[in-house]
Amino acid sequence: MRDLFGCGRAMVMAAAAVFAIACGGGGGGEAGGGMEEEAAGEEMASPVDMATAGGINAMVMFEGMAPEMDAIDMASEPNCAARYTDAPMTEEVVVGDGGGLANVFVYVREGLDAGMSFPTPGGAVVMDQVGCRYVPRVVGVQAGQDLTFRNSDGLPHNINASPSENRGFNISQPVNMDTNRSFPLAEVMVPVRCDVHGWMSAYVGVLDHPFHGVTDMAGGADLGMLPPGDYVVEAWHERYGTQTASVTVTTGETAMVSFSFSEAMAANAVVPMGEPIDPHGPGAHALAPATH
Amino acid sequence: MRARAMIPGFVLAAAVTCAASAPLAAQEENALGRDVYDRWCASCHGYEGLGDGYAATWMLPRPRDFTQALYQIRTTASGQLPTDDDIMRVINEGMPGTTMPGWEEELSLEERLALVDYLKSFSRFFAAGEAPEPLTFSSPTRATEEALADGREVYELIECNRCHGIDGRGDGTSSPTLVDDSGMPTYSADLTENWYFNGGGTVEDIYQRLRTGLDGTPMPSFTDLIDAGVITDEQLWNLAHYVRSFAPEDPPGITEVIRAGLVEDAPLPEGVDDPLWESAEAFYIPMGGQIIESPRWFVPQVAGLWVRALHDGGELAVHVSWSDHSESPDTAWAGFQAQVLAAVGPDEGDMEPGPRPDGLYLQFPMEIPEGMDKPYFLLGDPLEPVYLWHWESTADGAQEADARGLGTMAPQGDASQSLVSEAAFSAGRWAVMFRRVLENEDPGDLQFRIGEPVPVGFAAWDGDNGETGTRGSISSWHYIFLQEPTPATVVVAPLIATLLTAGLGVLVVARAQRREREGAEGADEGDA
């Protein structure tokens, strides 16, 4: 799959390089939640003019008492169970000490200029398998970008990705090893599971732009630097579904967008999987007032 | 929990995909494909190809949703589209072990070719028109002792046993949490029954499935391991040979009569692991779901029983074994059972999940019938009751019981109980042994007689699959035949026949030669 699109990517890169020289800009806006492995010297310029750009920071809070998570029964995998002193908990809902909701995928859903296309980052996003859990559990990648699945456990995992827009895969990793895959089309989200360990699940958000992030334990995510304008930002959570907000980016400023989730939302939540995303949509003005 | 989060997503995705992409133009042009599909396929796969036909909720696994273009049996890499030949193969041969039959006999080649195109038209993934690239498969290696030994090491290295179990019976520790891409519970294949492998049971089939994986199921592809140098291609062939070796050389035939061998010079087996059982002839009894009386059961897990029987003129011992994913009730399977019942339950009335034992019965008439008459094969009826040997995994030993129709089974009184039994569960296999004297004083029991076929029927339950009561698998009537001592004629008659023929031959030839000599001498004399 990666090879198939290698050619197209090279062309995008070349075009982006020309554009970058013309604009004299530099610096990427990538703010993925995953560990970045920067490929030295391959950093491509973004079409965003940094002189006029502004940022978006998201803050996602959890209202009320965080639901108690079930302990994961790792009895079938003693080697993993042995790595935990306290019983490992399901990570479906992770709330930080300050009330921030972690593992929320926040991304620009609409409002980017139609003509804008973004170079595929050269670095790979790494999703590690440690102690029979995905670390991180939620990542964002750009379409075509390498996603490295790493087995640091040294025991058998399989990586079963079930996208809807892209083609999936189900590959075995019985020992410590890396396997690269990529998704050529934007979709939110791609579920990933390990069938050997039924409790292991993760989610990958695929977008054809770099303006996305995954919230940390404080609930914060940096969506990077964008051209000034009106945008629709969406926050996606695996249990509580999605919320959108409109946000205006102005030069030199960092716009704050905040979301808040509560356990009551779980009951009627629609959790999109495999939804195609076209970020070149109409923008905030076409949208109803921000929902909370 | 995960399933709950995922199912709505898939439903939504399916709806989006369908609404956005049904390439109607391609379907309009393929009138033959549409006719064949609507006539023969739509009742399960649905007129829109969504896998939601009339019978879908009666089936596990569910019929394929063609809009997703996820095909298990392919020659292409994991996640890639199948080739036309791949789709044709499944149409021709079906998916053994599922409700999908082969259509090679039923449909003409032209109809099947049109059908391949029509199936592809359900999914936008085929619209790009690029021909999927099949993987290059190497030629099979030979199944030598070394290859099998190495295959076993690979089986252990990549831990196939996680799902398929040490002895390949699908009882691995990961089995209870397996779901397919439609969110439905799914069983890991029982490798001892290669005739039920979805993609065929030959070593080549197995190798190809290891290379490609079975998309939409938990079975991954191992091609990356060769690319990464973790194992070699030859080792993958060795693994395929090892997997093949779990199953018998040929699929078992169906026998009407179970022969109970006569044991003359050794005591009858005392338990399930007695080595004498290994020398006893094994008979395969195929089982089907109880779909005769409500509530019915369309997804039985006990697909067949292996039955061995021996007698010593005084007692009869019967050994029944079958593959089972778990020793029910096993709490690890509680969630799985709930998923199965949710998937198939509502159509036949709801049933709450709960701890349920595995079970087995052997059913006999009350006495050996004189003519053709037998009790009704489904536990008899009020007029003609049946006599049963009933075992449950949670009970202390098997019991003799009577029944006068489905749902009326009742154990005989304590004083009448005379059955000796032993059961053992090991590596995904139940083995249950029953022993009883051939003839006893109990008027409520069947009296066995040597040399007379006795009708026998079977039923089995897999508790962790949600099976109990009328929800289980059954067989129709078979016979058990207690072998008689070998009559002397078996040795004597052929011996006499040989001697007679040989003697006659010698006489005829000798006479002919004598006459020839006399003729020659006569001629010589004549000449002289």
Add this chain to the structure above:
Amino acid sequence: MNTKPWKHPLGQAAIVVVLAYVLFEWGIWLLPPLFGVASAPVPATVVLQYMGTVVVGVLIWVSDSEERWKQFKAPIHRVMVDPRQKVLRTALMVTIPLLVAFMTFDRVRPTVSAPAALRSVHPAPPGQIDFRGETMVLNGLENPLRHEGDLEEHYEEGKRIYVQNCMPCHGDALDGQGHFASAFNPAPLSFQDPGTIVQLTESFVFWRIAKGGPGLPREATPWDSAMPAWEDLLTAEEIWQVTIYLYEQTGWEPRTWEEEGAEGEEH
């Protein structure tokens, strides 16, 4: 004198006997289906009887003319007396008695088979049945849905009923090869078979579906059949609908009461 085997009486006799055997053993069984006519293997005892007739016929023919009889005997005689044929002679004198020994053993060894059950596949239907408390006269009864409502809709409804109820045994292709079929004996009926529904009126099919195995008369061994009595699960309309599906899907025409009557007069 090296004549071609098929010109020599012994060769001709051998060829006739072999051809006859092939015809009796496999030809009668396998050839007619090629022309769409159903057939079945010939029982071993019948083959033996036929072969005996053929051998006698051949012997009469070879002994009919003195010349032919001599020719016929000559090679046999040569094998018995010619010193150059000693190897063949010895080999025959060993193998023939061994063959006889094996055949004798095969006949006398104890074999186990189920008691022969003579089973009527299409038993005579009753003149009338009780269906859910109502009397239904089967004689002359047509499928009422053929003239009532929309046939397409009945077919579609029949299809739904069939796959939800009948398919596990009778198969997606109506060929009796459902995924549970191997568990049941007698095997589920194939509706594609020209010996089944095409021979029957729709009222007969209705009766069989409604009453199932338990409703069979004794000569059809009701205790063996796994066919449920569908009157407990399906309405009369549903049974007529699934009957329509069986005929439409296989392309067979049901037998009509006129045909039934015509045949009745012949008897």
